[in-house]
Every structure is written in C-alpha cells, then in structure tokens.
Amino acid sequence: MSFTGKYELQSQENFVPFMKAVGLPDEMIEKGKDIKSISEIVQNGKKFTVTVTTGTKVLTNEFTLGEEAELETLTGEKVKSVVRMEGDNKLVADLKGLRSVTELQGDTIINHDHKLTFWFGISKKI
Secondary structure: OOOOEEEEEEEEEOHHHHHHHHOOOHHHHHHHOOOOOEEEEEEEOOEEEEEEEEOOEEEEEEEEOOOEEEEEOOOOOEEEEEOEEEOOOEEEEEEOOEEEEEEEEOOEEEEEEEEOEEEEEEEEEO
C-alpha cells in the first residue's frame, strides 16, 4: 500500500493540550489551532519524504524505513529516530518521549500522537 499523496486535515481532537505538552508556545498554538494543514507524502519503496504545510510554516522530513534519520519536530528541534512500518499501512516513530503513528486507511490518513496526552487527526486525500 503506497502512502504517496496530498492530504488535507479534516478534523482533530485535543490539539491545544497536546501542543502544550510538546512545548509549543501559546502564540503558535493559537495561530495553528484553526488552520487546516496539508501533508504531502512521497513514498519510493522504503524511502519517504513527508512535507507538512501549516499556514506559512513548512516542515519536511526524509527517512528510510528501519534506518536512523534526523527528524524535525513541531518545535523545530531535530531528533534522531527510526521510523518503522507496522503491517502495510502504519508508520510508527518514537521522537524524544513522543510516539507518532500515521495510519493509511484507503484515502484517509489517521494520525495518533502521544506524549502525556494525545492528539488525533484525520486527513483526506485531495
């Protein structure tokens, strides 16, 4: 199953408490809470490029499944992590106390991020 595509955030739960838990400043949380982010995923075999655009902020991470990569977090910090595939439709990464799960279900991406609290987002392919 290929993750390649462009996805627009349709809904999210627990945004503010989760963003506070990961250390985002209140000003950035306020600006970002109502913006519908666009995620573009390019998969070439085990190599991925993930670009998330939220308003004017663009965050791009590249990684190869099963290999250590330097990934940028929402706070701009760069951390080393290994992204792995569970089954054929789930990407899992552990980033400095944060577990990020990206699950592909048809034309929908479901994100579950956990750090003391959780964030849940659903994005549809556009």
